[in-house]
Amino acid sequence: MTSTDKKLGIALALVGALAFGASAFAEEMSTDGSVSVDATVKTEATVTAPTPEDVRAKMEARAREARELAEKKRLEAEAKRGELQAKKASTTQMIAEKRTVMEQKREDFQDKRASTTEALKGKREELQVKRASTTEAIKQKREEVRNNLEEKRKEIILAHANRMEERFNAAFDRFDKLADRIEERLIKLEAANKNIQTATAHSLVDQARLKIEEGRLLSAELSAEVELAIVSEDPKAAFDGARGAINEVIGVMKTAQKLLVDAVKSIKANTPDELENDDDDNGSTATTTTATTTAQ
Incomplete structure (x- = not known):
């Protein structure tokens, strides 16, 4: 070959x-x-x-098919990229709208809180004026009582009245500290979650503080009532009046206690799950403190 x-x-x-x-x-x-x-x-x-021409034609056909397939895939990729960009733009717009709504709510809440704070400030000033005048009146009453009491009766009865006043004041001091802790808790929760609803709890704490101040005034007046009962022409009726004053102080104390407990319940009801453990600790403290105060 x-x-x-x-x-x-x-x-x-x-x-x-x-x-x-x-x-x-x-x-x-x-x-x-x-x-x-x-x-x-x-x-x-x-x-x-x-023939060579047939082979070349087949090769060109295959190359053309490969190019068409590549072009198809490129167009599909571009379409998918366009869909992703449109979805991303929609999501960005939605987030911006939600942020705007949240900022508006925050501004509304701040305005409302500012007006509430101003109103509470006025009430506190009124209480301070009343307390100052009451304190002066009590001072005068005590001076009058001291001038008319026998020394021994004075020591016994006044000691009892002072102990009672001290116990009441100690209870109101505990309520004040509890109110401070609740407000600290509210501030902490507001910092951790801007969407948490705390307006009700703030309002309840403010009302409780007003009741605490009212209780302090009544407690201060109580000692004077006891002193006046001793020198009264009708001691029985006078002591009945003193008992009424005691019950009034206790009533104010229970009201302040309930307001603080309700504030804790409001915090629990509006606290997200991730902050619930912290909130349970404060709720337990509030319940224990108020229960101890009532028992005393």
């Missing part, structure tokens, strides 16, 4: 491999790498070998 025949056989074998696949090509290859003349003749007899 000449060199030309070998080259022709190899060319025909390559065309046959493209046309019929690797298995047909393998069958036509000889062990030394050459192509059998009989196989070549047989192939030529059954199938017309594709």
